[in-house]
Amino acid sequence: MRKWVWFLIFSQSLIAAQKTKMELPWSALPKTPPTPKDNPITPEKVYLGRQLYMDPRLSKDGTVSCNSCHNVMASGGDNRAFSAGIKGQLGGRSAPTVWNSAFHTVQFWDGRAASLEEQAKGPLINPGEMGMENHQVVMDRIAKIPGYVSQFTKVFGQNGLTIDNLAKAIAAYERTLITPNSPFDRYARGDKKAMSAQAIRGMNTVMEVGCVSCHTGKNFNAPDDLAMGEGYYQKFPTFAENEYVTKYKFLEDKGRGALTKNEDDNYFFRVPTWRNVALTAPYFSNGAVKTLEEAVRVMAKVQLNKELSVNQVADIVEFLKSLTGERPKQPMPELPPDPPGMTTID
Amino acid sequence: MRKWVWFLIFSQSLIAAQKTKMELPWSALPKTPPTPKDNPITPEKVYLGRQLYMDPRLSKDGTVSCNSCHNVMASGGDNRAFSAGIKGQLGGRSAPTVWNSAFHTVQFWDGRAASLEEQAKGPLINPGEMGMENHQVVMDRIAKIPGYVSQFTKVFGQNGLTIDNLAKAIAAYERTLITPNSPFDRYARGDKKAMSAQAIRGMNTVMEVGCVSCHTGKNFNAPDDLAMGEGYYQKFPTFAENEYVTKYKFLEDKGRGALTKNEDDNYFFRVPTWRNVALTAPYFSNGAVKTLEEAVRVMAKVQLNKELSVNQVADIVEFLKSLTGERPKQPMPELPPDPPGMTTID
Numbered sequence: 001m002r003k004w005v006w007f008l009i010f011s012q013s014l015i016a017a018q019k020t021k022m023e024l025p026w027s028a029l030p031k032t033p034p035t036p037k038d039n040p041i042t043p044e045k046v047y048l049g050r051q052l053y054m055d056p057r058l059s060k061d062g063t064v065s066c067n068s069c070h071n072v073m074a075s076g077g078d079n080r081a082f083s084a085g086i087k088g089q090l091g092g093r094s095a096p097t098v099w100n101s102a103f104h105t106v107q108f109w110d111g112r113a114a115s116l117e118e119q120a121k122g123p124l125i126n127p128g129e130m131g132m133e134n135h136q137v138v139m140d141r142i143a144k145i146p147g148y149v150s151q152f153t154k155v156f157g158q159n160g161l162t163i164d165n166l167a168k169a170i171a172a173y174e175r176t177l178i179t180p181n182s183p184f185d186r187y188a189r190g191d192k193k194a195m196s197a198q199a200i201r202g203m204n205t206v207m208e209v210g211c212v213s214c215h216t217g218k219n220f221n222a223p224d225d226l227a228m229g230e231g232y233y234q235k236f237p238t239f240a241e242n243e244y245v246t247k248y249k250f251l252e253d254k255g256r257g258a259l260t261k262n263e264d265d266n267y268f269f270r271v272p273t274w275r276n277v278a279l280t281a282p283y284f285s286n287g288a289v290k291t292l293e294e295a296v297r298v299m300a301k302v303q304l305n306k307e308l309s310v311n312q313v314a315d316i317v318e319f320l321k322s323l324t325g326e327r328p329k330q331p332m333p334e335l336p337p338d339p340p341g342m343t344t345i346d
Numbered sequence: 347m348r349k350w351v352w353f354l355i356f357s358q359s360l361i362a363a364q365k366t367k368m369e370l371p372w373s374a375l376p377k378t379p380p381t382p383k384d385n386p387i388t389p390e391k392v393y394l395g396r397q398l399y400m401d402p403r404l405s406k407d408g409t410v411s412c413n414s415c416h417n418v419m420a421s422g423g424d425n426r427a428f429s430a431g432i433k434g435q436l437g438g439r440s441a442p443t444v445w446n447s448a449f450h451t452v453q454f455w456d457g458r459a460a461s462l463e464e465q466a467k468g469p470l471i472n473p474g475e476m477g478m479e480n481h482q483v484v485m486d487r488i489a490k491i492p493g494y495v496s497q498f499t500k501v502f503g504q505n506g507l508t509i510d511n512l513a514k515a516i517a518a519y520e521r522t523l524i525t526p527n528s529p530f531d532r533y534a535r536g537d538k539k540a541m542s543a544q545a546i547r548g549m550n551t552v553m554e555v556g557c558v559s560c561h562t563g564k565n566f567n568a569p570d571d572l573a574m575g576e577g578y579y580q581k582f583p584t585f586a587e588n589e590y591v592t593k594y595k596f597l598e599d600k601g602r603g604a605l606t607k608n609e610d611d612n613y614f615f616r617v618p619t620w621r622n623v624a625l626t627a628p629y630f631s632n633g634a635v636k637t638l639e640e641a642v643r644v645m646a647k648v649q650l651n652k653e654l655s656v657n658q659v660a661d662i663v664e665f666l667k668s669l670t671g672e673r674p675k676q677p678m679p680e681l682p683p684d685p686p687g688m689t690t691i692d
Contacts, residue, residue: 054419055419055420056417056420056424061426061430062425062426063414063424063426063430063434068409071402071681072678073400073401073678073679073680073681074402074681075683075684078402078408078409079403079408079684079689079690079691080407080408080409080689080691084407086434087430087434088409088432088433088434088435089434277687278683278686278687279683279684279686281684281687281688281689282689290688290689291687291688292686292687292688293687295687317686317687320687321686321687324686329677329678329680330677330678331675331676331677331678332418332419332675332676332677332678333419334419334673334675335417335419335420337420337624337625338421338425338625338627340624340625340638340663340667340670341623341624341627341637341639341641341663341666341667342627342636342637342638343425343426343627343628343636344425345426
């Protein structure tokens with residue numbers, strides 16, 4: 001009899017928990033990210049990837065590393081409108097944060113890379129970013145650095161010194177850059193005190209207002225059943241007849257259209273994640289909006305044609321703040337030295 | 347009787363050891379550097395200093411940190427002829443390594459800062475380096491970052507948020523950046539197998555040839571009895587009538603003369619350290635010489651009017667390589683975030 005009562009209470013709580021879980025269009029961040037079968041994560045590969053990620057010798061003049069624009073000691077980005085490449089050149093879009101990029105199904109604002117491996121190879125040979133002439137030049141320089149040669153061989157075997165393996169090492173490292181245990185994640189896992197009442201109001205508001213139709217799934221930027229490599233894009237701006245679009249010059253960047261040259265792709269962008277969004281000002285692909293409050297107002301108007309009240313904005317911002325996770329602790333890598341008494345930088 | 351014999355042997359070995367020690371014009375790197383009485387090293391201060399050192403928000407546009415030019419993951423410098431400041435601007439001198447700078451009696455190539463604390467304040471407000479308008483602007487930005495405010499208060503007390511304390515924190519961190527246990531250090535402490543026969547030949551050669559008249563003391567750049575704050579300068583080039591001076595444009599930088607506007611100071615420079623010199627190509631204040639072999643040849647000719655044989659150069663380079671120490675292991679700092687949803691970068 002007693003056992004029966006306990007079972008009833010227990011099963012009812014399970015159903016209640018399940019119900020709450022089902023109601024959320026998001027889920028807690030998984031502890032491990034999806035990983036391609038041909039690039040398993042190993043400690044040696046991650047260490048090599050961390051070295052390469054931090055190494056400014058991957059840029060033509062030795063001034064820019066992956067970390068310059070995607071700073072893992074800070075927001076995972078650079079908190080600038082446009083990132084600075086070699087010789088102070090400014091790029092055309094704001095650098096997305098590297099945090100949790102392992103969960104994105106495609107990479108870049110226009111989704112032009114289907115994997116972290118593919119992404120890593122881009123900035124190296126972008127003349128305005130790291131400025132190497134081509135991937136062979138990158139690998140020729142790496143081949144001059146004895147410590148890299150031995151590590152590539154150790155991690156990838158003989159003849160392992162290839163641009164694809166370099167990209168694999170960087171991607172493996174990036175897959176460790178996830179930020180678990182945000183207040184939202186703790187809330188989603190059942191700790192109902194992990195978010196403030198205001199954050200919960202904000203969470204309900206974004207569901208009511210309609211933000212969730214795009215900002216969905218575990219990373220708040222794609223349905224969870226989307227395959228890796230498959231992009232999830234939305235048009236921005238959807239409603240172009242308002243002051244924000246003019247003020248913030250939202251019609252200047254055609255997004256995927258600029259990439260595919262297909263008019264149907266004009267103004268389509270990969271949906272950005274909300275995770276750690278409170279760390280990644282300024283906002284939008286052109287970094288034109290300086291605060292999260294304004295970004296929320298702008299999105300409601302430009303994407304949903306809705307004007308939010310001051311309280312709604314404040315509540316939503318409080319919810320978004322609850323998506324700031326814990327940054328991983330990591331040792332500083334020791335970059336393998338150039339051959340004694342030489343520099344490999346041109 | 348027996349005791350007496352042992353005493354004799356023991357005292358004789360002491361004398362022998364002392365003799366060997368006396369013969370070297372250098373000594374092993376001390377484990378702890380000299381530290382000003384008003385800036386004791388504490389773990390909290392070092393952590394704050396490491397954060398500040400790594401933080402690009404200390405530059406006007408958020409692209410340059412202390413570490414950009416003095417990279418503690420690499421050589422402690424940037425392995426470039428001229429360092430790159432904000433907007434890709436190039437400086438006029440090669441960045442000296444931060445490793446063991448705690449042992450320098452003065453800082454900068456021209457010795458214009460009497461301490462690490464004084465040095466740290468310079469690049470922040472150099473328009474071509476970090477480009478802040480003045481130190482107040484630096485501290486106004488730091489004051490916007492909640493994590494820094496609480497840490498400054500914790501480390502330096504109420505009203506602790508000052509540029510002098512910022513410099514103290516960075517200097518305290520830099521005093522941890524020492525590289526002990528180089529083969530030379532182990533040799534100097536008695537492990538006669540720590541250096542190769544060739545390195546020992548090279549060591550003897552630099553003593554015979556006369557390099558040691560300037561490259562002396564524990565840091566190979568000043569007599570050990572020099573007080574902190576007191577500079578040790580030498581003229582470069584001493585012998586200007588040779589091809590190297592023309593080829594490498596050594597008469598373009600007047601060194602201390604450019605600073606003091608006193609003609610007697612023309613071409614005087616602080617003697618650079620030899621420690622980790624195999625890591626810090628390219629060489630000289632203008633980074634004009636790409637390899638250590640050539641740097642050795644140049645120095646012998648330009649400073650001593652001597653031409654070294656190929657073997658002498660090779661031996662000396664081997665000795666200089668034995669001055670590469672162990673880089674300290676350190677955790678990557680987590681930079682305190684901007685206020686949620688804002689950027690503090692202009």
